[in-house]
Amino acid sequence: MWLIAVHGRRSAWVRNVEETAAVRLRFAGRWHAGTATIHPYDDAFVSRFNRYARSGPRMVGIDPSLVRVDLAERTP
Numbered sequence: 001m002w003l004i005a006v007h008g009r010r011s012a013w014v015r016n017v018e019e020t021a022a023v024r025l026r027f028a029g030r031w032h033a034g035t036a037t038i039h040p041y042d043d044a045f046v047s048r049f050n051r052y053a054r055s056g057p058r059m060v061g062i063d064p065s066l067v068r069v070d071l072a073e074r075t076p
Contacts, residue, residue, distance in 0.1 A: 001027065001034075001069045004046065006056040008065040014038060017067060025069055032071045039066040 005014045017023065017036045025032050041064040046054055057064040 001025070001071065002049075003067040003069065004041075004049070004053055004056060005038075005065045005067055006060055006062070008041070008063040009038070010062060014065060014067065023069060025071070027071075034069045034071040036067055036069045039068060041065055 005011050008014060009018070017038060021035050021037065023034050023036045025034055041057065045066070046057070
């Protein structure tokens with residue numbers, strides 16, 4: 001899963017990811033464990049996101065970043 005941090009490394013949650021990569025993310029009504037990594041903002045990659053997601057960095061973004069969350073495999 002990819003997320004856009006419109007304020008990049010200035011965001012508290014991004015600084016938390018830099019400190020500890022283990023995260024929990026609520027998705028589809030359930031909590032999922034995962035590992036997050038921070039990546040440079042890439043216009044070409046972000047062009048695949050929907051219009052709403054792309055509008056944030058252009059309107060209020062301050063050095064935006066991308067955050068990738070690799071979700072852990074669920075165990076039965």
